[in-house]
Structures are given as C-alpha cells and as structure tokens.
Amino acid sequence: MPSAITRSDAAVSEPKGSLLERLQNSRNALGLLFMVPAAVLLLVFLTYPLGLGVWLGFTDTKIGRGGHWIGLENYEFLWGDDVTRLALFNTLFYTVVASILKFVLGLWLALLLNRNLRMQTFFRAVILLPYIVPTALSAIAFWWIYDAQFSIISWTLMKLGWIDQYIDFLGVPWHARLSVIAANVWRGVPFVAITLLAGLQTISPSFYEASAIDGATRWQQFRYVTLPLLTPIIAVVMTFSVLFTFTDFQLIYVITRGGPLNATHLMATLSFQRAIPGGALGEGAAISIAMVPFLLAAIMFSYFGLQRRAWQQGGRD
Amino acid sequence: MTEFNRRKFLEGSAGVAAAATLGTGATVFAPAVHAQTLTYKPEKGAKLRVLRWSRFVQGDIDQYMKNVQAFTAKTGIEVRVDNENWEDVRPKAAVAANTGAGPDIILSTNDDANLYPDKLLDVTDLATYLDKKYGGWYDSVKQYVRPDGKKWIALGLGTAGAMMVYRQSMLKAAGFDSFPKDTDGFLKMCQALHAKNTPVGFALGHATGDGLWAHWLMWAFGGKLVDQNNKVTIASPETLKALEYGKQLYATFIPGTLSWLDPSNNKAFLDGQISVTNNGISIYVAAKNSPDAKLKEIAQDIQHSVYPVGPVGKPTESHLFLNQMVMKYTKYPQAAKDFLRFMMEKEQFDPWLTACQGYISQPLAAYEKTAVWTSDPKNTPYRDATKNMRPTGYAGKLGYASAGAGADFIVLDMVAEAISGSKPPQEAMERAAKRAERYYKV
Numbered sequence: 001m002p003s004a005i006t007r008s009d010a011a012v013s014e015p016k017g018s019l020l021e022r023l024q025n026s027r028n029a030l031g032l033l034f035m036v037p038a039a040v041l042l043l044v045f046l047t048y049p050l051g052l053g054v055w056l057g058f059t060d061t062k063i064g065r066g067g068h069w070i071g072l073e074n075y076e077f078l079w080g081d082d083v084t085r086l087a088l089f090n091t092l093f094y095t096v097v098a099s100i101l102k103f104v105l106g107l108w109l110a111l112l113l114n115r116n117l118r119m120q121t122f123f124r125a126v127i128l129l130p131y132i133v134p135t136a137l138s139a140i141a142f143w144w145i146y147d148a149q150f151s152i153i154s155w156t157l158m159k160l161g162w163i164d165q166y167i168d169f170l171g172v173p174w175h176a177r178l179s180v181i182a183a184n185v186w187r188g189v190p191f192v193a194i195t196l197l198a199g200l201q202t203i204s205p206s207f208y209e210a211s212a213i214d215g216a217t218r219w220q221q222f223r224y225v226t227l228p229l230l231t232p233i234i235a236v237v238m239t240f241s242v243l244f245t246f247t248d249f250q251l252i253y254v255i256t257r258g259g260p261l262n263a264t265h266l267m268a269t270l271s272f273q274r275a276i277p278g279g280a281l282g283e284g285a286a287i288s289i290a291m292v293p294f295l296l297a298a299i300m301f302s303y304f305g306l307q308r309r310a311w312q313q314g315g316r317d
Numbered sequence: 318m319t320e321f322n323r324r325k326f327l328e329g330s331a332g333v334a335a336a337a338t339l340g341t342g343a344t345v346f347a348p349a350v351h352a353q354t355l356t357y358k359p360e361k362g363a364k365l366r367v368l369r370w371s372r373f374v375q376g377d378i379d380q381y382m383k384n385v386q387a388f389t390a391k392t393g394i395e396v397r398v399d400n401e402n403w404e405d406v407r408p409k410a411a412v413a414a415n416t417g418a419g420p421d422i423i424l425s426t427n428d429d430a431n432l433y434p435d436k437l438l439d440v441t442d443l444a445t446y447l448d449k450k451y452g453g454w455y456d457s458v459k460q461y462v463r464p465d466g467k468k469w470i471a472l473g474l475g476t477a478g479a480m481m482v483y484r485q486s487m488l489k490a491a492g493f494d495s496f497p498k499d500t501d502g503f504l505k506m507c508q509a510l511h512a513k514n515t516p517v518g519f520a521l522g523h524a525t526g527d528g529l530w531a532h533w534l535m536w537a538f539g540g541k542l543v544d545q546n547n548k549v550t551i552a553s554p555e556t557l558k559a560l561e562y563g564k565q566l567y568a569t570f571i572p573g574t575l576s577w578l579d580p581s582n583n584k585a586f587l588d589g590q591i592s593v594t595n596n597g598i599s600i601y602v603a604a605k606n607s608p609d610a611k612l613k614e615i616a617q618d619i620q621h622s623v624y625p626v627g628p629v630g631k632p633t634e635s636h637l638f639l640n641q642m643v644m645k646y647t648k649y650p651q652a653a654k655d656f657l658r659f660m661m662e663k664e665q666f667d668p669w670l671t672a673c674q675g676y677i678s679q680p681l682a683a684y685e686k687t688a689v690w691t692s693d694p695k696n697t698p699y700r701d702a703t704k705n706m707r708p709t710g711y712a713g714k715l716g717y718a719s720a721g722a723g724a725d726f727i728v729l730d731m732v733a734e735a736i737s738g739s740k741p742p743q744e745a746m747e748r749a750a751k752r753a754e755r756y757y758k759v
Contacts, residue, residue, distance in 0.1 A: 062411075062432070062717050063407075063408050063411040063412065063415075063432075064410075064411030064412060064414045064415040064432055064433050064436075065411075065415060065432070065433065065717070066415075077755060081752070081755070082748060082751075082752075083725075083752065146576075147573075147581070147584070148571075148572060148573020148574075148576055148577070148581070149571070149573060149581075149584065149585045149588065149590050150584065150588070165572070166572065166573070168572055168573045168575075168576070169576070170522075170573075170575075170576030171572065171573045171574065171575035171576040172575070173739075176576065256522065256523075256576065256578075257522065257523035257524075257578060258523055259521075259522040259523045259575065259576060259578075259733075260521070260522055260575035260576050260733065261575065261730065261733055261734055261737075261739055262730065273724065273725065274721070274724075274725065276407075276408050277404060277407065277408075277525075277724035278720065278721040278724035278725050279407075279408075279411065279432065279717055279720050279721055279724070280717075280721050280756075
C-alpha cells in the first residue's frame with residue numbers, strides 16, 4: 001500500500017478505469033453520443049439525398065441505368081428549354097401571388113379570430129379544415145369545381161343569368177394559372193392564419209392599453225404595435241409558406257398535370273414528369289436542384305429582411 | 318410419372334427447334350407431328366413473384382388470379398401477385414432491373430422492355446412456341462419486344478385499346494348512318510355534329526391514355542416523330558398537313574378540351590354533352606352495367622369504331638401496349654417461363670380475355686376468335702387494337718428516347734398548341750422538334 005499519493009499521481013490515475021466509466025464521466029463524449037442518432041438521421045435522410053440529387057443533376061442517369069458525368073449539360077439544356085423556362089415563370093408567379101394572398105387573408109383571419117367572438121373555439125377549429133383535408137382530396141374537389149363541363153361555379157352563374165356559357169377555368173392558360181392559385185390559397189390560408197393567431201396571442205394587452213391611453217387609433221395600434229411584434233412570426237410562417245408553395249406538387253398534378261399547354265407546370269411537377277415517367281433522372285434532378293437558389297433567396301429574404309430588429313421596434317429601417 | 322418428371326422433356330415442332338439453344342438452354346426441343354407443345358422444368362422449390370398493373374376491370378384480376386391458382390395447383394409453385402397503378406410500374410420495374418432484385422415477372426407497358434433489354438431473360442423459345450401455336454404475334458408486338466428482329470426480350474400480353482366511341486342517334490341526326498372510314502369523312506361528320514349542337518371531344522390536356530389520339534392524327538397524314546434511324550423528323554410537310562387538318566377538327570370540339578385529363582371525356586360523354594370521343598371500352602361497360610335507366614339508354618345508343626384511316630392509307634392507331642417481362646436476375650427462370658406459357662395457353666388466356674370484357678385486345682391472332690369479340694358486336698372494334706397499333710416511338714427504335722419523349726407529351730403538346738391556335742402550326746412543330754432532339758440526341 002503506498003504511503004502517500006501525490007497530486008500528480010492522482011491526476012494521472014483519474015482517467016484510468018473502463019472505457020464506459022470514462023465515457024460516462026465525459027460531458028463532451030456524452031454530448032456527442034446523444035447527438036449521434038439525430039446526426040445519423042440527418043445524414044441518411046437529408047444530407048445524402050440532397051447530395052445525391054446534386055450529383056445526379058450533373059449526370060445523364062436514367063431510371064434503371066447508371067449515368068455519366070456530363071457537367072453542366074443538363075443545366076445548359078434546361079436554360080434553353082422553353083418548357084422549363086415556362087415552368088420557372090409559372091412557379092415564381094404561383095409562389096408570389098399565392099403567398100401574398102395567403103399572407104393578407106391569413107393575417108385578416110387571424111385578426112378576426114383574435115377578437116372575442118362567440119363560439120371562438122369552433123371557428124378556430126373550422127378554419128383549419130382546408131389544411132386538414134388531404135391535399136389530393138381537396139385537389140379532386142377543385143378539379144370538379146373547375147371542370148369545363150360540370151363546374152358548380154359556371155352552373156351557378158349560368159342559373160343566375162350572369163354568363164351564357166361555361167367558364168373554361170382550366171383550358172385557358174391564364175384562367176388555369178389563377179384557378180390553381182385560388183386552390184392553393186384556399187388550402188394554405190389556415191396555416192398562416194392559425195400561426196399568426198398564435199403570434200397575436202403572445203402580444204401583451206398592456207401594449208394596446210398604453211397606446212390607447214396615448215391616443216393611438218386602431219390603425220396606428222396595428223401598424224406600430226401589432227405588426228412589429230408579429231414580424232418574427234410572420235417571417236417564420238411566410239418562409240414556410242413560400243417554401244411549401246414553391247415546391248407544390250399535388251394540387252397541380254391532380255388538377256391539371258401541368259396543362260393546358262404546360263401553363264401550370266411548376267418546377268416540381270416538371271421535375272417529376274421528366275424524372276419518373278420520362279426516366280431522365282439526371283435531368284429531373286437538375287430541375288429540382290435549380291429550385292434551391294430560389295428557395296435560399298426566399299429564406300434569406302425572410303431572415304435578413306423581415307427579422308430586422310428596427311422593424312420589430314416600430315422603426316422604418 | 319410425377320409432375321416433376323412429366324416436365325422433364327418438352328416436345329415441340331421443328332419450327333421452334335432453332336430456339337432451343339437460346340434462353341436458359343434447359344429446354345429440349347423435339348419435332349412433333351400434330352400439336353405444338355412446350356414444357357419447362359421448373360426449379361425445385363420455385364416461388365414466383367409477379368408485379369402487374371392494377372386491373373382496368375374487376376373481371377381481369379378475378380380471372381387472372383383464378384389462372385394463377387390453377388398454375389399453383391398444377392405445379393405446386395407458389396405465385397405472389399402484386400398490383401400497382403400502371404404508371405407506377407415503369408419506375409419500379411426499371412429500379413428492379415437496375416438493382417437486380419425484385420419481382421421475377423413484371424407486366425409493364427409500352428417500351429419499358431426496351432429500356433433495359435440486357436436485364437431481361439431471353440424468351441425467344443417461348444415466344445416462338447406461342448407464335449406457331451396461336452396464329453402468330455401481331456407486327457406491333459414484335460416491334461415492341463423483338464427489337465432486333467431475332468431475340469424476344471419479353472412477351473406481349475395485349476393492348477388496352479382506345480377506339481372511337483359514338484352516339485348512333487346523334488350521328489343519324491347529323492346525316493350519317495355509319496362511322497366514316499377515312500379522315501375526310503370523319504371531319505365532315507364532326508362538322509355536321511357540331512352544327513347540330515352535338516359536338517365531339519378529344520383530350521388535349523396531359524391525358525396519358527386518351528391523349529394518344531394525337532399520335533394517330535400525326536401518323537395518319539404521314540408525320541412521325543423520328544425516322545427509322547431515330548433522326549427527328551417531326552417538323553415535316555406531313556405533320557403540317559395533320560396540324561392543319563386538326564385545326565379544322567378542333568373547331569368542332571366542345572369547349573374545354575385543352576384541360577381534359579383521362580376521365581374528362583368519359584364524364585362528358587355519359588352526360589350526353591358530346592357525340593364522339595376516343596376511349597377504352599369503359600364508357601360502354603360503365604353505362605351498360607349502371608343501374609341508372611338513363612345510362613342504360615345511352616349504352617344502347619353507344620357504338621364503337623376503329624379510327625379513321627388517313628392519307629397514308631393504313632391504320633395508324635396508338636394504344637397502351639402491355640408486355641410481360643421475365644427479369645434475368647430471377648432464381649427461377651424455368652418456373653417463370655412456365656408460368657407465362659401457362660397463362661398464355663388457350664385454357665387460361667381465353668377466359669381471361671373474355672373476363673376483360675373488351676378492355677384488352679389480344680397479342681396473338683388466334684385469339685381474335687375469342688367469344689368476347691362476338692358475344693356483343695359493340696366489342697368487335699376493340700378486337701383489332703393490337704393489330705392496328707403502331708409503337709409509341711414509331712418509326713424509330715424504342716428505348717429511353719422514345720419513352721422520355723412520350724412521357725413528356727411532346728406530340729400531344731404540339732397538337733394542342735397548333736390546333737387550338739395557341740401557336741402557328743409551323744412554330745408548334747419546330748418547338749416539338751427541338752424538345753424531341755434532346756431525347757434523341759445520342
């Protein structure tokens with residue numbers, strides 16, 4: 001038995017013991033260990049598919065056949081391809097118009113629902129219905145609503161004597177674009193409204209009381225209290241809304257399949273059409289990857305634009 | 318003699334002897350005097366997995382499964398059948414072919430077999446046997462699954478045909494006792510029907526099945542996407558003629574066809590809004606089997622016709638072709654081929670074709686005599702769908718290019734743009750050519 005243990009001896013002997021013991025006593029090692037499942041999930045289900053998608057975009061891979069590296073050829077072709085350009089325009093138009101409408105209508109609904117209404121809970125639940133219904137089902141409903149021969153809208157207008165022939169909602173390019181935007185807005189408004197409502201409820205009533213004492217009008221309260229305090233939520237909800245809209249697929253695929261004359265083809269539907277039924281995986285991947293810069297731009301705008309602190313404090317910039 | 322031993326030898330005609338060395342090489346051919354017979358020697362413990370497209374009609378899958386059970390009862394080979402939407406079979410089959418794992422047999426569509434011919438089992442012996450025994454494969458089948466003129470990379474199963482569906486009473490009211498046989502007469506009839514406020518309607522949206530009429534239109538006037546060397550030739554005087562004709566035809570359409578998907582014409586027809594469209598036999602079957610008296614009345618008035626023939630002087634129809642592929646990676650090639658042989662034999666195929674109620678047209682000429690084609694005269698025009706069909710990538714070779722161009726709706730978009738007046742025909746043709754060149758660039 002040693003007569004004395006020096007400090008340096010103790011320091012040296014402390015890490016000794018089983019590997020498990022040492023692991024249990026190491027905060028860093030434990031931290032890393034606990035992060036492993038999440039990291040593996042992210043790597044396997046996010047990083048790898050994204051990386052594979054980027055790689056495929058630079059190849060001529062077909063379904064069932066490996067590809068070769070062809071550099072930027074896919075992108076060069078897509079840049080000169082009328083249908084892809086049209087799909088890009090359609091996607092931008094669809095996203096911008098639908099997102100603005102969803103924001104305006106969603107905010108309006110949220111403000112209404114934030115008031116003390118009778119049957120408040122009922123209305124808040126009902127407002128979510130369009131969002132709860134599976135997209136494919138609501139898309140089929142819209143497909144009937146817009147049908148060239150059976151549209152309930154056209155039928156009603158005919159009965160009222162306002163029109164003398166059925167409206168060709170999906171057969172005329174601009175009609176079709178606006179029709180699918182309307183369907184997207186109908187479906188997307190509840191998400192925006194409910195999220196903004198949650199944001200509205202975090203604003204302390206004392207701000208409104210104080211501003212009322214100072215003589216602020218309702219508009220001024222909205223402009224200088226509600227809006228600045230809601231901006232962080234708006235930034236998040238609109239980021240998601242833009243992302244969902246930009247990458248929309250189901251509504252278009254069910255209602256128009258990109259028609260008429262490719263007038264409603266979005267990047268996502270075109271990517272699918274070329275990659276899966278068409279078998280051109282490389283080209284389809286390139287179309288998908290071409291969406292990334294636009295999505296990044298939307299996120300950047302949201303985070304660095306809408307979340308400026310000056311805005312949130314009621315200032316201009 | 319056990320089932321196993323009974324299958325040890327096959328007896329075939331001299332006509333199929335040449336094929337004996339192809340495929341697995343496990344079959345032995347010997348001359349037969351009277352009947353064509355072919356027997357395989359399934360592997361011990363063989364089990365088969367079949368992936369096929371979902372039924373177009375309930376009778377199809379019911380009878381198919383009865384035949385499968387009969388095969389299992391006869392051979393002891395267990396067969397599992399999976400069903401998928403027909404448009405989803407293509408990517409799954411391609412992935413199976415590429416990864417070397419999956420179903421042993423895949424029933425797929427159009428030019429799928431041409432995408433990975435080296436991944437498919439050579440079925441020349443079986444195809445040759447069936448050819449001799451059942452009156453011969455139609456040319457369109459050979460073009461699809463015997464691309465080099467020698468080796469069979471798959472078997473044909475048939476065609477989901479789409480024909481002209483019309484209301485006889487409306488034709489009569491417009492002054493036509495029968496459906497015109499040529500494109501000139503067809504245009505006149507459509508104009509007369511339009512004048513009587515009973516317009517026609519053909520899908521111009523991205524309808525994967527019913528949009529195939531656009532190919533018929535182009536081919537009827539001699540236009541084609543590519544020539545035999547896969548050179549893009551769609552921008553041609555012949556295509557231009559087809560588009561000019563189509564413009565006149567479009568003027569007789571009901572409004573809204575630019576947005577029509579596959580179900581749209583069915584709905585409009587059964588509602589009495591259109592007098593003529595192109596479709597599978599489903600409109601008629603739905604009306605005939607409906608409990609609704611109005612629809613039953615419509616069913617009595619429905620008639621079918623093959624497509625009119627254009628200036629090229631021969632049928633130029635486009636239909637959904639159905640094939641049967643045995644994957645090369647299968648552990649049980651003999652069992653798989655025996656299964657296909659069994660399913661194509663008269664005892665099985667004939668009742669199956671009948672159960673399909675006219676949805677499917679046979680790939681072998683002998684089955685033209687199947688009762689379904691005469692039990693109801695309205696079924697008869699669908700009989701010749703496979704016979705009158707051209708492959709999707711006509712007149713070129715089938716493969717990734719033809720599959721991609723078809724899936725991208727190049728011909729349909731061109732026809733829709735030109736005949737609706739959205740683009741001048743010349744410009745629509747040139748746009749289509751540019752898009753097609755991308756697929757056929759190699």
